[in-house]
Amino acid sequence: MKETPLSTCERTALTDMVECGLRHDRRGFLEARDTTISFGREYGSCSVILGETRVLAQVTCEVVEPRASRPSEGKLSIAVHLSPMAAPHLEPGGGGGGAEVDALQQVLERNIKESRCLDLESLCIRAEESVWQLRVDITVLNHDGNLCDASNMAAVAALRHFHRPDVLVEEDGRVTVLSHATSPPVPTFMRKVPVCVSYALVCPQEDKCLVLMDPTHVEERVMTGKLVAGLNPHGDITSLVFPGRVALKKEQIMKCLEHAFRRAKIIAEMVQQAVEDDLQTRATEDRPSGFRDKLVSDEEYKRQRFTHLMATKVLTIPTESTEAAVPMEEEPSVPKEQDPANDSTNNELVDDPDDLEESRTSAVIASVTKTSKNKKKVKKTKDVKMDSDSEEEQQHTLLTSQDLQ
């Protein structure tokens, strides 16, 4: 089925409202939707609900032969499934769902696989003979925008939650996989928590660009461009995708990244906490209840939201009530265009001479407008990573000082 065409009315209504500082669901520009992470009965099955977007991730493992080039490393593969169940316009039939699946898969592979946050060497059973292969299957159950964030969160939580069975290697080299009953399963070892944060860029006018975090499906359809940052709270940027015909100033990108790091910290803590909590309750229960008690229906979720909105009776949901909400103090300053002269944080951030900065900004814009060329994007990712290393250090100091206040 074809996707419903976007009417002029929807487009103008959304951009006009964003210009007035309003989103359809009354969120702040840099406010995320409610996030719920719940785990299934098995190890490594995790469902993430982000507003009305629902994603299910399942990790499975098997013993395979390692690659000849890396004989002592395990394997990790990530597959995304988008079916008409997620949204009626998506094509049925597994992974071959076109550009959307490819883009999503690429972001996830860069964030989780290429960032090497998972210690693949710990998955080795016998070098050159047998290693574990972990496979993450991500199924999108409902598509209401921001699939990158939701599926990244689900995949990471599922991987952290996953326990593989213990193995017994006998002297003649035979490998026996032991069942969970005979010996306790082994947890996966993940050093870092990769996080993905998406921003929609809506441009009501040519020279004005507003940044919306955690876009819904309608916002994603109307937006001119998008900024998807893969990062972790330790200060590494693992991927940066910036498709769409939009030019951003360097300060704006830096502001976004700065905000993304703060958000990453919150998400990482949330994921870790959720996994720990679940593993703890699992240890005490003899039969985990799984999704049965935790998942709410769409109707119930909407009902809760409305009741919540009525109870609070304010414009935006206060920060303390939603675990996923973002600190609000930055909110008014970020979406608007910054005047670098008045902004002290900006001056602290940019320590290069002016001419260098200008040339870099233009380079960023130049590489940004070319959406189809992936190579350029990767190149840019590395550029940003290299030259932002020192800046990230500063951000950390800034961040902690702000947190203390």
Added chain:
Amino acid sequence: MGSDFRAPDLSEGDPTVVLPGDLILEYDPEKTQDRIFLGPGLRWQDKTITATKCGLLRKTPKKIYFIDSQQKRYVPEKRDFVVGIILKKRGDFYMIDIGASMAATISYLSFENASKKTRTELDVGDLIYGKLIVANKHMDPELVCIDSYDRAMGMGRLPDGGILFTVPLHVARLLIKPDNPFLHNISKKITYTIVVGLNGRVWVKTAREGEMVAVMNAILLLEVMSMEEANKKVLKVLESFI
């Protein structure tokens, strides 16, 4: 089939639950002078009317029978008022998306005061409010924007501005029920223009953007709340949004 035939009680206010295949009524237009109209979920075949969907059987005072079921997907039905989006021009027709499996068409002559010389110009992406006059199984549905006296009666291109959103079909039917005070309750707080299509598309326009969002969210309430509850809470919702 004939032996267990039991015509449901069609008295107002107490709808019966019907399942697909249930016999509703025997109707032979040659024998009786009564004229009845069939709405969504009913089929007339071999002089009997059977249900094709499960839901509540309803009858309006004007003898329109239909089955009220909960669904989001629109199936075109003759005489339905719908909100469509212009897809493209094709010769003397515009192609329109009404949310159904097939695109609908509208001739440029089926607008008020339209002639070969003064034709209504519509752009791709415009919204249009019209009535379905052809809705058959194997044909493209066709819309008109005039009634049988060539008057617009509120139909035609929707003005610029406003906000469009989609609700489940039963919510759309609920909204336009004549005895429903819900829209009236909203108007106590906000002055607004609303167009409800039976295909679940609702268009709202108010003077200010904030009010549009408030009305939109108030209407979206109906999806998760019963009518009485929603009526009680609507003003509170509007207050919390403005």
